[in-house]
Amino acid sequence: MNSAAIKRKGHVGRVLRRDASLWLFCIPGIVLTFIFSYIPMYGIQLAFKRFNATAGIWGSDWQGLYYFKRFFESPYFESTIWNTLVISFYGLLVSFPIPIILALLLNSLHHKRYRKLIQTVTYAPNFISVVVMCGMIILFLSPTVGVINSVLHLFGMDPVNFMAKQEYWRHIYVWTGVWQTAGWSSVIFFAALAGVSPELHEAARCDGATKFQLIRHIDFPSILPTATILLILNCGSILSVGFEKAYLLQNNLNLSVSEIISTYVYKVGLINNDISYSTAIGLFNTLINLVLLLMVNKIADKLSGNSLW
Template sequence: MKTKKKRKKGSTMRALRRDISLWLFCIPGVVLTFIFSYIPMYGVQLAFRRYNAKAGIWGSPWVGLYYFKRFFESPYFSSTIKNTLVLSLYGLIVSFPIPIILALLLNSFRHKKYRKLIQTVTYAPNFISTVVMCGMIILFLSPSVGVINNIVQFFGGDPVNFMAKKEYWRHIYVWTGIWQGMGWSSVIYFAALSGISPELHEAAKCDGATKLQLIRHIDLPSIMPTATVLLIMNCGSILSIGFEKAYLLQNDLNLNVSEIISTYVYKVGLINNDMSYSTAIGLFNTLVNLVMLLIVNKAADKLSGNSLW
């Protein structure tokens, strides 16, 4: 027994020495994750305390689930949850397949020069900052100087204040996000497609397969494990919509559909200085995302055999 343990320890040490450069390469990521993801967990207890800056976190009185009950009984609870879910599900349903379709189409496009040009054009919007992107959206949709309204007026229509119409706001948010991110999101699918053996395509072509049949029977099944993992991860953050874009496109006229959990937490926590209440909402958001991640991961494992763990 002792001999086996010594052998196991010796093999472990040899593996560590052999891969020491890889372990050193991982250290910065581990340190950053610990600093920015694990140390802040200390502050989660704010959700269960009536925070007082003078007394500090430990000195603040314990109130249990008071702030969770307050959020559940708040008139903003149903509206923020509904807006967040609708926006997130709409974005997920529409934006998830588009990078896959783009990657499959460009992968089957044989003119390398034009393929690189299209890839560059679709990647470029990803490097526009959120603030600049929102400024562009507001400017393009402006009822007075916006390009879209100039086109509408050219064809005899009346200018429309798109940002003031709550029925347009979700579409604007989601489709501008797709335009900005579809090229960059397709990169991982290109990587998966590049791993497919050319022999499979050659054998299928010899059997008379068309381009659509190659995509359906070779390319698509090859990237399904990657797509499944990304879908699980997206479902695990279903209530965690980015704060910046929603807040910057928000105004009093579209507030009924644009007030989501992240913008509400910002207003409650930083503007109203109610740290405990905002922490409770954030913790509730995290717990819902965790439950969704576990459910979708289990379902994906049973249906397709692909999962995160």
């Protein structure tokens, strides 16, 4: 072993000893990630086998790409992919910029009491469980006892069964999600804005800058790297629309627009007990997300110089 390698090894050893306490803090997270994220990868082979519970995963018959072909040829393939993409891009287009705008506006609000009140009000919906949230949505939009239809009745309008209207379902799904998560999602941007030096604002005010100019030329550029990273991560989960909310808001009348990949996988995998088929769909979903993540990360690196790696 040459002297350079020995020196490098000694440096690594010193760093490990110096940061031993920090590495100990990382151990629980590493162990949990290994248990819940890496060990389950063992089951990916189910996508290529006809699962037999008696024979087990290793003993099941090999089927190759049969289940992938079955999904591609399924009458549900185009509709589930399309519904998932529409909801994902619609949600990303709406829900991603709103927390940024909220953080920028509240950061420029100098009245601390009002700012804390607004933050509390916008954070609160995030702590409502998905099941309770969906129950509230269905109740508020009920054609008989719903608040919205009661207001419409006051203006002499006929009640509307919103949850049965296909043209309303995506809007309901996305905008209720914005209401629930916008405040909490803005926290990370508040953290980024906290690192902006007050001297920059003071110098800009001395030069006659308005609030809008402060936001545009100081605050927004300071959170742009954070926003870019979050955008990359969100694009990497385009096809992974949350299952719980979509499933709970589903009914037979809006199924043509509410049936997404995750709900379809649940029905064929757990309800119909077609484990191999659902695993193949899930693996296809993961591969598409990985490709999108790599593409968006590359594009972001070239355009802004900010990327995950």
